[in-house]
Amino acid sequence: MRPYQQVAIVGVGLLGGSIAKALKSRNLALTVVGIGRSQERLEKAINAGIIDKGFTDGTRGLEGTELVIVCTPVDQAADRIVEAASVAAQTAWITDVSSTKSEIVAAVETALPDAPFIGSHPLAGDHRSGPEFSQADLYVGRTVVITPTQRTAAGLVERATEFWESLGSRVELMSPEEHDHSVAHTSHLPHLVATALALATPEACGRLVASGWLDTTRVAAGEAALWRPIFTTNRTEVIEAVARFRAQLDRLADALDRNEGDALEQLLVEGKRIRDALGN
Amino acid sequence: MRPYQQVAIVGVGLLGGSIAKALKSRNLALTVVGIGRSQERLEKAINAGIIDKGFTDGTRGLEGTELVIVCTPVDQAADRIVEAASVAAQTAWITDVSSTKSEIVAAVETALPDAPFIGSHPLAGDHRSGPEFSQADLYVGRTVVITPTQRTAAGLVERATEFWESLGSRVELMSPEEHDHSVAHTSHLPHLVATALALATPEACGRLVASGWLDTTRVAAGEAALWRPIFTTNRTEVIEAVARFRAQLDRLADALDRNEGDALEQLLVEGKRIRDALGN
Numbered sequence: 001m002r003p004y005q006q007v008a009i010v011g012v013g014l015l016g017g018s019i020a021k022a023l024k025s026r027n028l029a030l031t032v033v034g035i036g037r038s039q040e041r042l043e044k045a046i047n048a049g050i051i052d053k054g055f056t057d058g059t060r061g062l063e064g065t066e067l068v069i070v071c072t073p074v075d076q077a078a079d080r081i082v083e084a085a086s087v088a089a090q091t092a093w094i095t096d097v098s099s100t101k102s103e104i105v106a107a108v109e110t111a112l113p114d115a116p117f118i119g120s121h122p123l124a125g126d127h128r129s130g131p132e133f134s135q136a137d138l139y140v141g142r143t144v145v146i147t148p149t150q151r152t153a154a155g156l157v158e159r160a161t162e163f164w165e166s167l168g169s170r171v172e173l174m175s176p177e178e179h180d181h182s183v184a185h186t187s188h189l190p191h192l193v194a195t196a197l198a199l200a201t202p203e204a205c206g207r208l209v210a211s212g213w214l215d216t217t218r219v220a221a222g223e224a225a226l227w228r229p230i231f232t233t234n235r236t237e238v239i240e241a242v243a244r245f246r247a248q249l250d251r252l253a254d255a256l257d258r259n260e261g262d263a264l265e266q267l268l269v270e271g272k273r274i275r276d277a278l279g280n
Numbered sequence: 281m282r283p284y285q286q287v288a289i290v291g292v293g294l295l296g297g298s299i300a301k302a303l304k305s306r307n308l309a310l311t312v313v314g315i316g317r318s319q320e321r322l323e324k325a326i327n328a329g330i331i332d333k334g335f336t337d338g339t340r341g342l343e344g345t346e347l348v349i350v351c352t353p354v355d356q357a358a359d360r361i362v363e364a365a366s367v368a369a370q371t372a373w374i375t376d377v378s379s380t381k382s383e384i385v386a387a388v389e390t391a392l393p394d395a396p397f398i399g400s401h402p403l404a405g406d407h408r409s410g411p412e413f414s415q416a417d418l419y420v421g422r423t424v425v426i427t428p429t430q431r432t433a434a435g436l437v438e439r440a441t442e443f444w445e446s447l448g449s450r451v452e453l454m455s456p457e458e459h460d461h462s463v464a465h466t467s468h469l470p471h472l473v474a475t476a477l478a479l480a481t482p483e484a485c486g487r488l489v490a491s492g493w494l495d496t497t498r499v500a501a502g503e504a505a506l507w508r509p510i511f512t513t514n515r516t517e518v519i520e521a522v523a524r525f526r527a528q529l530d531r532l533a534d535a536l537d538r539n540e541g542d543a544l545e546q547l548l549v550e551g552k553r554i555r556d557a558l559g560n
Contacts, residue, residue, distance in 0.1 A: 123488065123490035124490075142490070143487070143488065143490065145488065172487060172488075179488075181485070182484070182485040182487075182488040183488055185480070185481050185482060185485045186481065186485050186486075186488045186489050186490065186492070186493045187488075187490065187492050187493065189477065189480070190477060190492050190493050190495075190496035190497070191492065192529070192532050192533075192536075193473055193477055193496065193529070194496055194551070194555075195528075195532060195547065195548055195551035195552075196525055196528040196529040196531075196532055196551070197469065197470060197473055197525060197528075198551040198552075198554040198555045198558075199528040199531075199547065199550060199551050199554065200465070200469070200521070200524040200525040200527070200528045201465050201466065201554060201558070202465060202524075204462070205461070205462040205465045205466050206557070206558045207423070207452060207462075208403060208423065208425065208452070208459075208462040208463055208466045208467075209466050209558045209559075210403035210404075210422070210423065210466065210467065212466070212467050212470050212471065212499045213466045213467065213470050213558070214558075214559055215470075215495045215496070215498045215499065216470035216473065216474055216495070216496055216498070216499060217470070217555050217559070218495045218496070218555075218559070219492045219495065219496060220548075220551045220552055220554075220555040221552055221555045221556055221559060222548075222552070223552075224545050224548035224549040224552055225545065227548055228541055228544055228545040228548060231536060231544060232536075232539065232541050232544070235536055235539065238536060239533070239536055239537060241480070242529070242533050242536070244480040244482075245476055245477060245480040246529075247480070248475075248476040248477075248479035248480045249472070249473070249476040249522070249526075251476075251479075252472050252475060252476055253472075253519070253522050256472075256511060256512075256515055256518060256519055256522070257519060259512065259515065261508055261512050264508055264511060264512070265504050265505065265508040267475065267479065268475055268500075268502075268504035268507055268508060269504040270479060271474070271475035271476070271478040271479050271500045272475075272478075272500055272501055272502070272503075272504055274478040274479065274481060274500075275474075275478045275497050275498075275500040275501045276501055277486070278478075278481070278486045278489045278493070278494075279489075279494055279497070279498070279501060
């Protein structure tokens with residue numbers, strides 16, 4: 001990939017900071033601009049070598065930019081994408097890293113049908129947040145879902161694929177709706193279940209917490225303010241996933257209630273089969 | 281600790297094999313005897329240097345033994361402990377590593393009220409099983425629960441504490457009932473929930489599985505045949521833990537159903553607080 005003259009990262013947190021670091025370390029961008037609300041945090045990011053320049057004013061920061069990547073919390077993404085497209089559509093194409101896609105993509109396409117935008121969702125992250133945890137290799141070997149629609153401008157699928165592959169990621173294409181359905185099961189439901197498990201743990205049992213509990217609840221340590229809009233923008237799919245989960249939990253609990261050891265073991269065998277198949 | 285002349289491990293799997301390796305590598309036993317049902321597997325364990333001698337006949341294998349550690353699946357433990365006590369009570373004290381304690385301890389105390397037995401449960405293990413995964417340092421830094429009762433012979437708490445500490449573990453004392461109540465929440469419920477999550481995952485979503493799903497479901501990869509008796513011997517406590525979990529999941533799902541973002545975020549904050557407090 002020819003290096004970009006200038007890339008703008010809107011929201012320099014864990015995900016945005018990691019893209020900035022990857023672009024610099026792989027010589028994929030001559031200048032990386034950070035756009036955020038806090039001048040102080042932008043200066044910290046400049047001093048840490050994560051970005052080259054920082055702007056609290058998106059209009060100024062986007063001048064001459066060839067690529068804008070919106071890495072804000074999910075509930076701010078659509079507005080930031082529309083703003084970027086209003087300013088930089090002549091020179092730049094635009095993507096994001098949001099964990100839900102249908103609402104954002106629809107909002108952007110409604111506001112600016114011709115925006116040079118394509119949605120992305122890298123399946124990468126951490127239960128920690130903030131640029132101090134950003135890593136240049138965060139995206140290496142990770143899956144990135146790209147979600148074109150019938151309105152997506154010609155060439156954007158190729159550009160986005162080339163971009164993420166240049167960061168070491170594997171790209172999957174699917175519609176925003178298929179994406180949101182899948183991550184409801186593979187990410188949002190596990191987060192809800194992990195939270196319920198943490199909430200259900202009596203304080204007095206804490207001293208017997210070991211690796212099983214720690215693994216099963218790990219994602220519940222994620223930032224509540226970041227997860228709230230993920231759930232609220234994918235409500236319908238998550239509600240359906242919870243219903244599927246409850247039905248399976250009921251089967252296990254019924255076997256236990258009725259003391260049906262064979263039925264219980266059969267379910268444990270089947271659960272292990274699925275875990276082993278997907279867990280490679 | 282003065283080295284034992286001879287220690288017998290009944291059931292040379294992941295847990296028993298790891299104790300054998302730790303005893304040898306730390307010079308805590310001159311001879312480690314393995315007792316199992318398969319002569320072939322005992323010979324493999326001898327050839328792998330895990331045990332010194334192997335016996336399929338417990339009576340012969342326990343001759344001259346000073347300590348017997350029963351490491352069989354949970355549903356066989358009480359019988360093996362009673363057998364060992366019948367043969368070796370003059371020379372040996374006896375413990376086990378079973379994940380549930382109330383049923384086993386009660387069964388042993390009913391069959392042989394004077395058996396020199398004290399229950400142990402090391403919070404160590406792996407979702408893999410078998411002596412090939414055993415490790416000399418499996419118990420280092422782990423918590424081991426010892427469960428004395430009013431009938432436990434004098435001196436056994438000290439002996440068992442000294443033994444596990446010599447393997448690098450931290451010891452916690454509690455009643456069998458308190459133990460079973462706690463692990464229902466910290467281990468058995470997470471296993472049930474992880475299994476339900478694996479069962480609820482549509483096959484088509486598999487390509488979007490990432491670290492969140494993998495962590496949350498990891499324990500579901502455990503051997504069903506080993507977990508079945510853990511659940512069935514701790515049924516009442518697990519059923520109660522499931523009820524607590526369902527109540528918390530209901531709170532989360534209700535907030536989502538009603539689109540109450542503030543209530544949802546408050547629950548996510550509270551779940552994170554508990555996870556952070558216990559997850560150090």
